[in-house]
Amino acid sequence: xxxxxxxxxxxxxxxxxxxxxxxxxxxxxxxxxxxxxxxxxxxxxxxxxxxxxxxxxxxxxxxxxxxxxxxxxxxxxxxxxxxxxxxxxxxxxxxxxxxxxxxxxxxxxxxxxxxxxxxxxxxxxxxxxxxxxxxxxxxxxxxxxxxxxxxxxxxxxxxxxxxxxxxxxxxxxxxxxxxxxxxxxxxxxxxxxxxxxxxxxxxxxxxxxxxxxxxxxxxxxxxxxxxxxxxxxxxxxxxxxxxxxxxxxxxxxxxxxxxxxxxxxxxxxxxxxxxxxxxxxxxxxxxxxxxxxxxxxxxxxxxxxxxxxxxxxxxxxxxxxxxxxxxxxxxxxxxxxxxxxxxxxxxxxxxxxxxxxxxxxxxxxxxxxxxxxxxxxxxxxxxxxxxxxxxxxxxxx
Numbered sequence: 001x002x003x004x005x006x007x008x009x010x011x012x013x014x015x016x017x018x019x020x021x022x023x024x025x026x027x028x029x030x031x032x033x034x035x036x037x038x039x040x041x042x043x044x045x046x047x048x049x050x051x052x053x054x055x056x057x058x059x060x061x062x063x064x065x066x067x068x069x070x071x072x073x074x075x076x077x078x079x080x081x082x083x084x085x086x087x088x089x090x091x092x093x094x095x096x097x098x099x100x101x102x103x104x105x106x107x108x109x110x111x112x113x114x115x116x117x118x119x120x121x122x123x124x125x126x127x128x129x130x131x132x133x134x135x136x137x138x139x140x141x142x143x144x145x146x147x148x149x150x151x152x153x154x155x156x157x158x159x160x161x162x163x164x165x166x167x168x169x170x171x172x173x174x175x176x177x178x179x180x181x182x183x184x185x186x187x188x189x190x191x192x193x194x195x196x197x198x199x200x201x202x203x204x205x206x207x208x209x210x211x212x213x214x215x216x217x218x219x220x221x222x223x224x225x226x227x228x229x230x231x232x233x234x235x236x237x238x239x240x241x242x243x244x245x246x247x248x249x250x251x252x253x254x255x256x257x258x259x260x261x262x263x264x265x266x267x268x269x270x271x272x273x274x275x276x277x278x279x280x281x282x283x284x285x286x287x288x289x290x291x292x293x294x295x296x297x298x299x300x301x302x303x304x305x306x307x308x309x310x311x312x313x314x315x316x317x318x319x320x321x322x323x324x325x326x327x328x329x330x331x332x333x334x335x336x337x338x339x340x341x342x343x344x345x346x347x348x349x350x351x352x353x354x355x356x357x358x359x360x361x362x363x364x365x366x367x368x369x370x371x372x373x374x375x376x377x378x379x380x381x382x383x384x385x386x387x388x389x390x391x392x393x394x395x396x397x
Contacts, residue, residue, distance in 0.1 A: 009358065010035045010342055011349070014044060021046040028054035028202035030339050033061055036068065038346060047071050053078070053085055054202025056190060057103045063094040077105035077190060080204070081153070081174050083138035086112045089187060104187040105180070112136035113170060114188065116180050121158060121173075124181070129191055132180040133173040135160070140174075198227050200235065201339060203261045210235070210264065213257045219245045222273055225264060226286060234337060237264040238286050244269055247330075265332055302326045308371040315347045316367060331365035338362075352378070 001020060006012045014035060017025065022044075027035065029052050035041050047069055053076035062073055071092075078086035089106030091097060108114045116130040117123060124130035135157050142150030157173045179191040198205050207225045214223035214237060222240035227233060237250075247267055254263050274285030301324065304310035309327050316325050320334055331341070345358050352374055360373045 007031075008338065008342060010038050011346060014038050014041050017044045017047065023048045024051070025049075026051040026053070028052070029057045029061055030055065030201050032065060034339055034343050034346070036061075036065060037343060039350075042068050045070070049074060051076055055199045059097055059100060059102050062091065062103050063097055066091065066094045075103045075105060077188075079134075079174070079176055079178075081140045081176075082112070082134045082136070083140070085109065086134055086136070086138060087114060087188060102189065104183060105190045106187050108136070111169070112138055115159065115173065116182060116188070121155075126182045126184055129179050129181050131194060132176045132178045132188070132190075134176060135170045135173050137166075137169045139169075139172060200227065200233055200261065201337065205235070205262055207235075210237070210254075210258065210262055213254060214239065214250075217245070217250065217253050219243055224273060224281065224286065226283065228266070234265040235262070236266040236268060238268045238270055238273065238289065240270050240272055265334075265337065302328050302368075304367070306371070308375050309367055311351050312348065312367045312371045312374070315344055315351065319344050319347065325367065327367040327371070329366060331361060336365070348374070354378070354381075 001022065002013060002016055006016060010031070016022070023046055025047065027050065032050065032052060049072045050065065050069070051074045057075045062075070065071070066073055073091050075089045076085040076087070078084045087106045087108050089104045091103070097103065113135050115123060115133040115135070117133055118130050139154075142154055153175045154172045155175060157171055160167055160170045177194055177197060179194050180188050181191060183189055198207060207227070210225045211223040214220050214225070219241045220239055221242070224238045226236050226238070228236045250267060251263055268289055270289060274282040274289070304313045304327055313325055313327060316331070317323065319340055320336065322334065325334065341358060341361050345356060345361060348356050354374065354377055356374065356377070361370055364370055364373060
């Protein structure tokens with residue numbers, strides 16, 4: 001129902017739901033979070049069910065959604081190799097999650113079987129972590145032109161009953177790389193990845209692939225990429241190099257090789273990678289260096305110089321969960337992404353009563369530049385000779 005550009009604008013998406021009386025919507029959790037922050041989302045009383053997939057559904061987000069909307073919330077799970085969704089968990093009231101640490105991924109859909117196995121392909125007991133395996137009619141045949149990877153990830157199913165009809169659909173297991181456990185009621189709890197593959201905003205990312213491309217840069221000797229979960233999830237690259245390379249140059253180097261969602265938002269320069277006493281990478285040490293670099297020195301901080309900059313800075317600080325932001329700091333170097341940009345844009349619309357184009361932030365990603373754009377829009381409104389209609393006013397600059 002929604003045109004592609006509307007998916008990036010929560011206000012327009014909610015307007016469409018309200019106008020067309022939509023009953024069912026499918027969100028990635030991060031977009032559900034953005035939509036719930038829109039003041040008129042609760043007016044979408046036609047909604048009956050919300051489906052979430054693509055990334056882990058935070059339990060606080062699920063409770064918040066169910067307390068504001070009269071809907072059933074379905075948490076879906078599944079990889080591309082199994083035609084995406086293979087399990088679901090439905091919940092209708094926040095109290096149904098009061099004793100849960102996270103939202104379960106539930107039980108398998110029809111024609112799919114799930115197994116949680118140990119390293120020897122033996123089923124694990126209830127409450128014990130193991131790796132999640134998938135079999136059934138939705139399973140892919142393998143990876144195109146990658147017989148080695150296909151053999152590694154698609155293994156014979158030792159539990160199939162060959163006497164049953166359609167047993168060939170269950171002859172192989174897909175090794176997901178996801179850790180999970182059974183709950184006492186038979187539902188499955190997702191516990192995270194067992195390798196360096198992650199999901200960020202619903203998109204699968206191999207961290208090692210990004211690091212490998214970074215080391216192809218002539219100035220980079222070593223590189224490690226991690227997911228920084230707070231205050232908002234983003235990719236951070238830790239680099240060892242004898243010289244400092246401008247962030248813009250690194251991004252330009254990565255763009256021909258990687259999609260935008262795999263380009264790190266932050267870069268940390270190190271003299272050497274921190275190691276543990278046994279010679280392995282010290283990831284806790286990486287986090288220490290990241291925090292050190294993120295702390296702004298007094299000479300870098302430029303405070304707001306007028307009321308417009310002060311308002312924009314307050315919105316940025318709230319959405320990015322930072323105590324202090326210089327008006328010259330780049331939105332993307334602070335860990336910003338398109339979803340956070342949508343959230344900021346929504347709050348700025350309310351603050352200034354203007355329909356500020358989302359591209360204003362994407363093209364001019366500093367508080368100073370964005371505030372200047374807003375002031376130009378305000379002056380243009382004042383100079384209009386024709387009466388301005390009531391409600392929101394849209395100006396394209």
